[in-house]
Amino acid sequence: MIRVQQASNSLPPAxxxxxxxxxxxxxxLMAVVAAIDRSSQTPARRELLSEGRKIAEPRMIVSGWAARVRLLADxxxxxxxxxxxxDLVGMCRQPEPxxxxxxxxxxxxxxxxxxSAGKFPQLADAYAISEALEExxxxxxxARLGRMNAQERIGDLLLELHERLSLCGLADETGFDLPLTQELLADALGLTSVHVNRVVQTxxxxNDLEWRGRRLHLxxxxxxxxxxGRAPIRVTSASHA
Amino acid sequence: MIRVQQASNSLPPAxxxxxxxxxxxxxxLMAVVAAIDRSSQTPARRELLSEGRKIAEPRMIVSGWAARVRLLADxxxxxxxxxxxxDLVGMCRQPEPxxxxxxxxxxxxxxxxxxSAGKFPQLADAYAISEALEExxxxxxxARLGRMNAQERIGDLLLELHERLSLCGLADETGFDLPLTQELLADALGLTSVHVNRVVQTxxxxNDLEWRGRRLHLxxxxxxxxxxGRAPIRVTSASHA
DNA sequence: CGGCCATTTGAAGGAAGTCAAGCGTAGTGG
DNA sequence: CCACTACGCTTGACTTCCTTCAAATGGCCG
Structure with a gap:
């Protein structure tokens, strides 16, 4: 048991x-680690996928943050x-996605x-669960954008990020590295950066949070x-998830 | 060609x-029609699936409207x-969903x-495309809730419904049967029914729409x-979708 | 030091919410 | 057949939350 935990702790977060x-x-696990060893780099702000264009190959985030984005006409x-x-990027089952x-x-x-999860049933399960979690x-x-006010939206999203980063060992009990500007947070929450700023200060x-530089403390x-009024997300009845 | 269209037109919408x-x-097609023949009824307001409970079996809507819902604590x-x-309800790949x-x-x-799409590759494709469309x-x-105002939200959703119902032959060029109250529309759009009412009237x-009783005319x-500024949704480069 | 970017603050305006009442209509039951 | 009810739509007055515009502040890096 102890040895398993030690092994887990030495695994890359993904x-x-x-x-x-x-x-x-x-x-x-070896296949996953081998894939991670063949990682490639993407600079900040670069697009990994472009809406409406063909998906080349499903990829997995190894380190850093990405975001799915929609732009309106104006x-x-x-x-x-x-x-x-x-997290997975561009996983699809239909032809010509x-x-x-x-x-x-x-x-x-x-x-x-x-x-590829072709020969790996547990990995296929992990992918399926990962997709269910994304949904x-x-x-x-x-629900956040439709029915919560600014304070609830901010708190709810930060708690979600805290849970998710904990799952890959990138958060501690009371905080994590938050590489976002208030403007990006606003774009995620359907608010303006000015209003995010005011509410964060409130x-x-x-004493709901501290946030200086990249360190967020809850x-x-x-x-x-x-x-x-936030409840965590569950998608399987299995105890490990 | 004419015969194919006639056959299509006689198919059930689903x-x-x-x-x-x-x-x-x-x-x-026969398998699908056979499944539809073994349909069951659900009265309005009854739950088909309950958040956090086990999913029994994937189902398909044959006629009528359903909605996915989240309730906040308050x-x-x-x-x-x-x-x-x-549309499909409760399609999942992970165990114990x-x-x-x-x-x-x-x-x-x-x-x-x-x-079941087990022996039917085209049906499996259709399911995959259906899931991609749902995503x-x-x-x-x-994007609607985060970045559009009330008028844009209403117009955008009604146009989406029009497109979707056209795909199953349940809409004509300029309208369809809309079995919603203004209150339900408001709950879908993150608004209040009072505000939906005012905006619908403007x-x-x-002359953007007519809506009396259940008939919506665009x-x-x-x-x-x-x-x-609405663009329709595409998830495959195949011409038929 | 200077430039750039993100954060902060202020003042004013607007979009949507809240509360409350009135209306129309379809269904129900005496 | 008509009161009675229930539900959804409509309207008005007022409030709140969030945006907009503009300017100032602060930190970081070349």
Whole structure:
């Protein structure tokens, strides 16, 4: 047991996340780690996928943040979701798939070809669970934008990011590295950066969060979750997920 | 050619839609029609799926409208998407799947077990394309709620519904049967029914739409789409979709 | 030091929400 | 057949949340 945890802790975040979604065999884990070893780099702001264009190959985020984006005709921008280490980009089952959204690197990014799950049943499960989680997050995003006020939106999204980063070992109990500007956060939450700024300051004064530079500190995530009425996401009844 | 169209026109809407997503073989079409023949009824307002509970079996809407719903802790309600004839409910690939959202019947509903695509490659394609379209619509819904004003939201959603119903033969060039109250529309659009009412009236005065009882009439869908900057959704480069 | 970018602050305006009442219509039951 | 009810639509007055525009501040890096 102890040895397993030590092994887990030495895994790259993306592999750690997959193995937590579905327990991977040694062989599968090796395939994942091998894929990660053949990663490539993408500078910040570069597009990984372009809406309406063909998808070349499914990839996995290894490190850094990306975001799915929609642009309206007049330039308004909406971030649809954030993609974190272990998340998949461009996974589709239909023939000749077109990207349904642009994907851009938010930070400098490392990504790799998503290892094929053809011969790996547990990995296929992990992919399926990962996709179900992504869908659940899109639904949460809809409820967030449709029915929450600015303070709830900000708290809810930060808690979601905290949960997700915890799953790949990139967050501690009370905080994580948040490489976003207030403007990007506003574009994700359907707000203006000016209003995000004001509300964040209110939340700072209420001691709901500290956020200086790239470090976000949540003094009491459970209390914040209670305050804004957030429930975590589940997509399987299996205990490990 | 004429005979094919006649055959298409005699198909039930749900089967027509699937066959338009991917051209089904005669055998596949028969399996779909057979499944539709074993439909069951659900009264309006009844839940088909309950968030967080196990999914029994993937089903397909045969007739009537359903909606995916999220409820916030304090009773606020957000409709996530509408499910129309030919749409799938509870399609998942992971083991022990839990519903990520409640699904309720908006109208009295007919649904059937989704025919297994195991031996039917074209049907599997149709399912894959259907899921990709559903994801694309969720993304559109996010952009709608995040970055559009009330008038754009209403117009955009009505145009989406028009396109979708056209695909299963349930709309004509300039309108369709809209079995929603202004309150339901408001819950889908992140607005209040009072505000939906006011905006619908200004749109009526601008001759953007007529809506009396259950009949929605769009005098000029293309012009409305241009006015609000809407582009239709595509997920394959194949010409038939 | 200077330039750039993100954050912060202020003042004013507008889009949408809230509360409450009135209206129309379809269905129901005496 | 007509009151009675229920539900959805409509309207008005007022409030709130968020945006807009503009300018100032602060940190970081060349």
């Amino acid at each position: 592999a750690l996340r997959l193995s937590r979604l579905a327990p991977l065999s040694g062989e599968e 330039g308004r921008r909406q971030l649809l979701s954030f993609l974190l280490p272990g 077109l990207a349904v959204s642009t994907v851009v690197a938010v930070t400098a990014l490392t990504s790799c070809a998503a290892p 659940a997050r899109l639904l949460s995003q809809i 939340m700072r004064r209420a 003094p009491n995530p459970a209390e914040l979750a209670r305050k804004i | 089967a027509l839609r699937l066959s338009r997503l991917a051209p089904l073989s005669g055998e596949e 009773g606020r309600r957000q409709l996530l998407s509408f499910l129309l004839p030919g 839990l519903a990520v959202s409640t699904v309720v019947a908006v109208t009295a509903l007919t649904s059937c077990a989704a025919p 694309a619509r969720l993304l559109s819904q996010i 749109m009526r005065r601008a 005098p000029n869908p293309a012009e409305l789409a241009r006015k609000i």
